[in-house]
Structure formats: C-alpha cells, structure tokens
Amino acid sequence: MTATESRVEYEPVIGLEVHVELATATKLFCGCANEFGAEPNTNVCPVCLGLPGSLPVLNERAVEFALRVGEAFQFTVPASSIFHRKNYFYPDMPKNFQTSQFDQPICADGTLVVDGTPVGIERAHLEEDTGKSMHVGGSGRIHGADHSLVDYNRAGVPLMEIVSRPEIHSAEQARAYVSELRSVLEAIGVSDVKMEEGSMRVDANVSIRPVGQEKFGTRAEIKNMNSLRSLGRAVAYEIERQRELLEAGERVVQETRHWDENDGRTHSMRSKEEAYDYRFFPEPDLVPVAPTDALREKVHAEMPELPAARRARLVEEWGINEHDADVLVADAGLANYAEAAVVAGAPGKDVVNWVTGEVLGFLNETGLAVGALPLAPDGLAELVGLVADGTISRSQAKDVLRECLEEPKRPKAVVAERGLAQVSDEGALGATLDGILAANATTVDEYRAGDDKVKKKKRGFLMGEAMKALKGQGNPQLLNRLLDEKLSA
Amino acid sequence: MAHRITHEDVLHVANLARLALTEREVDEFTVQLGAILEHAAQVEALDTEGVPPTAHPLPLVNVLRADVLRPGVDRDEILAAAPEAEQHRFRVPRILAEDEA
Numbered sequence: 001m002t003a004t005e006s007r008v009e010y011e012p013v014i015g016l017e018v019h020v021e022l023a024t025a026t027k028l029f030c031g032c033a034n035e036f037g038a039e040p041n042t043n044v045c046p047v048c049l050g051l052p053g054s055l056p057v058l059n060e061r062a063v064e065f066a067l068r069v070g071e072a073f074q075f076t077v078p079a080s081s082i083f084h085r086k087n088y089f090y091p092d093m094p095k096n097f098q099t100s101q102f103d104q105p106i107c108a109d110g111t112l113v114v115d116g117t118p119v120g121i122e123r124a125h126l127e128e129d130t131g132k133s134m135h136v137g138g139s140g141r142i143h144g145a146d147h148s149l150v151d152y153n154r155a156g157v158p159l160m161e162i163v164s165r166p167e168i169h170s171a172e173q174a175r176a177y178v179s180e181l182r183s184v185l186e187a188i189g190v191s192d193v194k195m196e197e198g199s200m201r202v203d204a205n206v207s208i209r210p211v212g213q214e215k216f217g218t219r220a221e222i223k224n225m226n227s228l229r230s231l232g233r234a235v236a237y238e239i240e241r242q243r244e245l246l247e248a249g250e251r252v253v254q255e256t257r258h259w260d261e262n263d264g265r266t267h268s269m270r271s272k273e274e275a276y277d278y279r280f281f282p283e284p285d286l287v288p289v290a291p292t293d294a295l296r297e298k299v300h301a302e303m304p305e306l307p308a309a310r311r312a313r314l315v316e317e318w319g320i321n322e323h324d325a326d327v328l329v330a331d332a333g334l335a336n337y338a339e340a341a342v343v344a345g346a347p348g349k350d351v352v353n354w355v356t357g358e359v360l361g362f363l364n365e366t367g368l369a370v371g372a373l374p375l376a377p378d379g380l381a382e383l384v385g386l387v388a389d390g391t392i393s394r395s396q397a398k399d400v401l402r403e404c405l406e407e408p409k410r411p412k413a414v415v416a417e418r419g420l421a422q423v424s425d426e427g428a429l430g431a432t433l434d435g436i437l438a439a440n441a442t443t444v445d446e447y448r449a450g451d452d453k454v455k456k457k458k459r460g461f462l463m464g465e466a467m468k469a470l471k472g473q474g475n476p477q478l479l480n481r482l483l484d485e486k487l488s489a
Numbered sequence: 490m491a492h493r494i495t496h497e498d499v500l501h502v503a504n505l506a507r508l509a510l511t512e513r514e515v516d517e518f519t520v521q522l523g524a525i526l527e528h529a530a531q532v533e534a535l536d537t538e539g540v541p542p543t544a545h546p547l548p549l550v551n552v553l554r555a556d557v558l559r560p561g562v563d564r565d566e567i568l569a570a571a572p573e574a575e576q577h578r579f580r581v582p583r584i585l586a587e588d589e590a
Contacts, residue, residue, distance in 0.1 A: 024556050031559025040577045041568065045561035061556035082544040089507055091581040104544075134578065142584055149578035277505055282544040290550040 010208040010246070012239045013216055014174050015166035018181060019159050020191040021129060021199040022065045028128045028158035029056030029099065029286075036197055040151035048128075048156035050095030055285050062126060062158040065190040066106045067291055067299040069124050069160055072188050072306060073110035080290040081106040083126075083283040091150050092130035100127035100161075102280045106289065112164075112184070113308060114177045120165035131155035160190070166205065166216065171236035175228050178202055179330065183307040186332045195227050202231055206238045207252070217242070218252040222266055224259045234259040238266050310335065318348025327356045333370040334360065340377030346384035354380060358398060362405045374408035375401075383411040390424040390475045391415065424475040429466075429482055432474070436466045437486060447487060459487065494522045 024034050030047035046054035070077040084102035105125035111118050132154055137146025162181065168174050182193045182200060193200040207219035222238055225231040237259075242252050257266035305313070311325040314335075320328075328335045334355060341351045359380070363370060383404070387397045392415055400414045415421055423429060437444055440462060447458035463483055467474055499519045503510045510518065564577060573580035 026556050026558055030561075031554070031557060032561045033558055039564075041564045041579070043561060044564075044567065045559070049562075049567065057552060057554040059556050060553035063553065080550065087505075091579070091584065133581075133584070134576075135584075136575075145583060145585075148581050148584055149575055150581055151578050279505065284545070287545055287547055287549045287552050292551070 008247075009211045010239075010243050011211045012169055012171075012235075013166045013207050013209060013219075014168040014170075014235060015205040015219075016164045016168065016174060016177060017203045017205070018162045018164075018178065019129075019201045019203075020162065020185055020193060022062055022158040022160060023189070023191050024059055024061045024065070024158055026059060027156035028059050028062055028126065029156055032153075032156065034157045035153075036199070038153050041153060043153045044155070048094075049152060050093070056099065056283075058286060058289065059158060063106075063289055063291065064295065064299060065158075066124070066126050066160060067296060068188045068190055068303065069162070069185070070107045070110070071300060071303050072184050073107070073112055073121055073124070073162075075107035075110035075121070075124060077107055077291060077296070078104065080104070080288045081125075082288045083286045084280045085283050086127075086278045086280055088278055090130075091148065092133055093155060094131070094152060098128060098130065099283055099286070100280075101125035106291075112177065112181060114173060114180050117173075119167050119173075119177055122163045122165050124160050124162040127159050127161055129154050129157040129159045166207075171232045171239065174204060174235045175232040178231060179228055180307065183330055183332065187304055187307055187310075189304070195225075198226075204231065204235050204238070206235055206242070208239060208242045208246070217246075218254050220252065220254065220266070221256045222259055223256060223269075226261070230259060230261050233264060234266060237264060241266065307332075314348065314352075318342070318352065320349055320352045324352050324356055327360070328352060331370070334363075337370050337373075337377050337380075341380040341384070344378035344381035346381035347388075350384045350388070351380065354384065354401065358401050359405070362402070373405060375404040379404060379410055386411055386415060390478065391421050393422065393476070396420050419473075421473065422475045423470055423473050424478055426478065426482065429470075429474055429479055430486075432469050433466055433479070433482055433486055436462060436469060440465065444487070459483070462487075494519060494526055498522075 021034070026032060027034050027043075027048055030045050032043045032045050032048055035043060047056055067077060069075070081101060081104045083099050085097040086100045086102075087097045089096055105123045107124035108122070110121040110124065112121060113119075131150050131152040133142075134149045134151070135142050135145035136149060138144030142148070164177065168177055182195075185191050185193050185200075191199055195201070202225055204222045204225070205219045206222060207217040209215065209217040220238060220242070222234050225234050238257070245252055253268075256269045258269050259266050307329045311322070311329045314320060314325045314328065315322055328338055337359075338348075338351050338355045341355070342348050359370075359373070362368075363373075380401075383397055383401055386392050386400075387394055392400065396415075397411075400411050400418075400420070403409060403414050404411055443458050443461060447455055447462070450458060463479070466479060466483065467476075470479075496515060496519055499510070499515050499522060502522075503515070503518075568574040568577065568579070571579050
C-alpha cells in the first residue's frame with residue numbers, strides 16, 4: 001500500500017439474540033418438570049410430545065417472569081400478546097412446529113445500559129425450547145451421521161428470546177452486553193443463566209460497513225458460543241474475516257456460521273443458500289395473554305434491586321471502587337455473600353478485599369459455587385474482626401481463611417488451634433519490653449547517644465529481642481509504638 | 490382474480506409441508522385452494538373499519554396453569570409406541586440429506 005492510498009475504515013455492526021431458559025418448575029405448556037440433566041425422555045407427556053388431541057395450557061409463572069424481564073429492561077408490555085406456530089421439519093420438535101411469538105411479543109422496545117451506553121432491545125418473547133438430538137455414526141456431528149437419537153426432556157421448556165437492536169459495535173461491547181444482561185437476569189431470578197449448561201445461549205449477527213455509511217453490510221449469523229470468552233473471540237474473528245474479504249474485493253455471504261472453539265474460527269454451516277419459510281400463523285390452541293393490572297403491579301412491587309443500582313449503592317455505602325463493585329455484582333451470589341458479611345458487622349471495604357481476592361480465587365480454583373462454601377458470611381466477618389483487633393496479622397489471616405474455605409471451621413477456632421493469636425495486650429507487651437531494656441542497658445545507652453544510623457541499628461536489635469521473647473506473636477504495630485515511647489522516655 | 494393460486498404455488502406449499510403430490514393431485518388442489526382463497530377474498534371485501542383484528546374466535550384471554558408438576562408418561566410405554574428407539578431415545582432417520590451434508 002502506498003502512502004497516498006487511504007485504507008477504508010470499517011465499523012462493525014452487531015446484533016445479539018439471547019435465549020434464556022426460564023427457571024420455572026414446569027414446562028411452558030404442560031406440567032412436566034423443567035430440569036437439567038434428567039434421564040432421557042423421563043420428563044415428557046402427550047402435550048410436549050405433540051400427541052394428537054393434547055392441548056397446551058400456558059404456565060402462569062412464565063408470564064410473571066416475562067413481566068419481570070419487561071420491568072428490568074424498561075420494555076413496553078402491550079395489553080395483549082399472542083402465540084404463533086413456527087413451522088419447520090426437524091425432529092427436535094415432535095409437533096413439527098415450535099410455539100413462539102411473532103408480531104405481538106410480550107415485551108417490545110427495551111433498553112440495557114452497557115458501560116454507560118444504552119443498547120436498544122427490539123423485543124423479548126416467550127417460546128418453547130426444543131429437544132436434544134444425539135447424532136450417531138460419522139464424527140458424531142449432524143453431517144455424515146447415520147441416524148439421530150432424540151431426547152424430548154427439553155422440548156417445551158420455557159425460553160425467552162431477547163433480541164438486541166444492531167447497536168453493538170465491537171467484540172468487547174458484545175461481551176459486556178451479554179455479561180450485563182446475564183447479571184440482570186440472575187438478579188431478577190428468572191433464569192440460572194449458565195452458558196456452559198445451555199440455559200443461556202447467544203447467537204450473534206455480525207456485519208461491517210465503511211465508517212460513515214448508513215446502509216448495513218451483509219451479515220453472518222454466528223452460533224455455538226458457549227461462554228462469554230468464546231463470544232468475544234468469535235465476534236472478533238468474524239469481524240476480521242469480513243474485513244479481509246472486503247479488502248480483497250470479495251463479498252460477504254449471508255449465512256449461518258458455526259464457531260469452533262478449538263481452531264478459533266467460524267465455519268459455514270451449509271453449502272447451499274438457506275431459504276426458510278416458517279409460515280407463522282396464530283396458534284389456535286392458545287388464547288391471548290393479557291397481563292392484568294394486578295399482576296403488573298405485583299411484579300413491579302416485587303422487583304429486586306438491579307445490578308447497576310446495586311453497584312452504585314455499594315460504591316457509595318462501602319467506599320469501594322467501581323472495578324471492585326463490578327467484579328462483586330457480576331455474581332449475585334458473591335455480592336449477597338459480601339453483604340451478609342457486612343450485616344454481620346464487618347466493614348464493606350475489608351469484606352470486598354477478601355471476597356474479590358481470596359474467596360473469588362478459591363471459587364475459580366475449585367469451580368465451587370459461593371453457596372457451597374463451608375464458611376458462612378458471618379465467619380468471614382469474624383475473620384475481618386480478628387485482623388482489625390490485632391489478634392492476627394493479615395498474612396496469618398490468609399492462611400486461616402484458606403483453612404476455613406477448605407473445611408468447615410470457624411476462624412477463631414483455627415487461630416486457637418494453631419496458637420496464632422498475637423499478643424496485643426499493652427500491659428504484657430510493656431512488661432516484656434521493660435525486661436529487654438533492663439537486660440540490654442548498654443544498648444539502650446548507645447541508642448540514646450548515637451546518631452540516626454546508630455539509633456536505627458540499636459532499635460532494630462531491641463525490637464528483635466522483644467519479638468524473640470514473645471515467640472513472634474507480639475502485635476508489631478503496638479510493640480513498635482511502645483518501644484518508641486519507652487526509648488524516648 | 491387477485492388471489493388466483495398457481496400450479497407452482499401448490500407445488501411450493503406441498504414441498505414446505507413435505508407432501509409428495511401426483512400431477513393429478515396438484516391440479517385438484519389448485520382448484521380447491523383457489524376456491525378457499527376466493528372465499529377469503531369475499532370476506533376481505535367486507536368493510537371492517539373499526540373492527541379490531543383478532544387472532545382467536547373465542548372471547549377469552551389468560552387461560553393459565555399454575556406452575557405445578559404433573560406426572561408425565563412412562564418412558565418405556567411411550568418409546569414402545571415409537572417406530573424405533575435406542576438408548577432410551579427416539580431414533581430418527583438421518584436428518585440432513587446427502588446433498589446437504
């Protein structure tokens with residue numbers, strides 16, 4: 001490229017479709033259990049198997065959850081919304097259609113503020129999940145498989161599909177959007193939002209256009225991203241792939257692409273152009289949903305604090321920085337743990353240091369959930385207290401905490417067991433110092449007569465002797481202060 | 490006539506519905522579907538000014554069910570009714586045809 005040639009700058013345009021499984025006890029249209037990991041085909045009935053003559057009845061809890069989603073993202077919830085049949089032939093839906101919502105979704109036109117920037121959310125609608133297929137023969141993927149085996153436990157599980165507007169402009173922002181969306185959904189208790197288990201799934205529509213151009217470029221839909229990390233990687237890869245195509249004078253094909261975590265690329269899923277015709281039509285077996293004022297008010301009144309408000313409150317009340325507040329609130333369970341420790345009497349700032357440091361480190365290392373920790377929040381408060389009153393030093397506290405995270409033990413018990421308690425009793429420390437000073441009268445005289453260098457050396461010696469006499473358990477701050485007082489007396 | 494359905498339309502719809510029709514059937518359904526659409530055209534000609542669109546003939550909303558577990562069906566019984574089963578799952582033929590794989 002010569003200096004006169006100007007390189008075209010491209011702007012990525014990204015829209016995200018997020019599916020979340022709702023944490024109801026039963027499926028969307030029947031009383032089968034909504035549970036992950038059950039034995040295949042043990043949570044099925046005539047409704048979710050699509051047997052002739054069976055009729056769906058909508059789960060009222062799912063409607064309530066949809067209204068919570070409506071509140072959390074400032075959606076408009078219309079007076080009435082209806083279900084449609086989305087027709088397609090694929091064995092993951094035994095009915096040959098998926099019951100979904102089409103032109104009258106339960107939530108329309110919402111917003112999520114991501115790192116200070118509002119991202120529009122076009123809609124959020126209720127629909128049923130599909131069954132799970134296992135492909136047999138070939139490489140275990142659908143291509144080249146000999147036949148497939150289907151488990152319908154998941155068929156009919158309630159989903160909300162949350163569709164952002166194409167207002168996301170980088171891989172980092174895509175990741176931040178999903179992270180914040182996840183925190184909000186977790187906070188309002190509608191889903192357990194586990195990307196790894198598939199209770200939260202993200203598809204990304206990615207295109208690029210020259211900066212300043214209004215018309216969108218051709219988009220590719222990226223699927224199969226199972227973590228926030230793979231979402232960020234896949235979107236970044238796809239932006240780069242499209243940029244290279246355009247720079248080489250080629251065009252982007254509108255298609256679905258599959259993210260491969262192992263080779264770090266997206267791959268075209270089908271060789272031929274997809275031409276779906278879902279023939280949506282209103283579901284005749286379900287009547288419209290028209291949330292009553294009473295239900296809307298109940299949901300409104302029960303809305304918990306959302307992550308953005310919680311972060312602001314913790315920064316304000318505990319004097320912690322925004323980064324720590326982000327880390328803490330990103331995991332509602334962790335934030336609840338910290339708040340409980342503060343209620344038990346520990347200062348917020350100290351609690352956050354331990355929770356975002358050692359506790360979070362331990363959880364990441366072991367893969368445990370915060371709820372599974374043997375140390376209750378008031379136990380952490382006890383530890384903070386032991387450091388604050390000088391019983392143990394911060395570095396001793398680390399070891400004590402580690403033991404309490406590994407085994408069900410209280411910090412005080414560990415301190416007693418290991419004989420860690422510092423001597424913080426002024427009388428006892430003073431008596432020890434008096435003994436040391438008397439036994440080293442010459443050193444004391446040299447100290448008093450000496451220059452700064454000599455003073456420093458002699459003082460260090462005396463301090464060392466005192467610590468030795470205390471078997472290393474003297475409170476160093478207190479001991480230092482008392483020694484200074486006595487030497488200047 | 491505005492809603493006239495063609496031979497090709499019928500073939501397209503049959504394909505979407507995975508129906509293999511004979512030539513005679515295509516001709517037959519072209520006539521029958523044409524008559525249905527003609528009837529719809531008559532309804533469309535009515536003055537519906539001020540009539541709200543409806544998705545349902547029943548004067549009902551909010552038919553809801555409490556989120557309470559109900560026993561389903563026995564797995565062995567339901568799998569016995571399937572054409573084929575394997576590993577406690579419904580066995581289905583290859584999903585993608587050769588030309589798609």
